[in-house]
Amino acid sequence: MITKDMTIGKIIKHYPEKIEVLMEFGLYCNDCLSAKFETVEKAAQVHEFDLEELIYQLNLSEER
Numbered sequence: 001m002i003t004k005d006m007t008i009g010k011i012i013k014h015y016p017e018k019i020e021v022l023m024e025f026g027l028y029c030n031d032c033l034s035a036k037f038e039t040v041e042k043a044a045q046v047h048e049f050d051l052e053e054l055i056y057q058l059n060l061s062e063e064r
Contacts, residue, residue: 002058009036
C-alpha cells in the first residue's frame with residue numbers, strides 16, 4: 001500500500017507501473033533529483049493537487 005509518507009523515489013523504484021499515475025498528476029519525477037527525498041504529501045503541497053485523490057489512484061488495482 002502506498003502512503004503519503006512514502007517518497008516518490010521509493011514508489012518509482014518499487015512500483016514502476018505507477019509512474020503513469022504520477023504523470024497524470026503532473027509529477028514527471030523519473031528524472032527529478034528531489035524525487036528521491038520528496039514524500040507524496042510534500043509533492044501534493046508543492047504541485048498543488050489533491051493528496052487523497054493521488055493516494056487513491058496510486059492504490060487502485062494493479063491493472064493500471
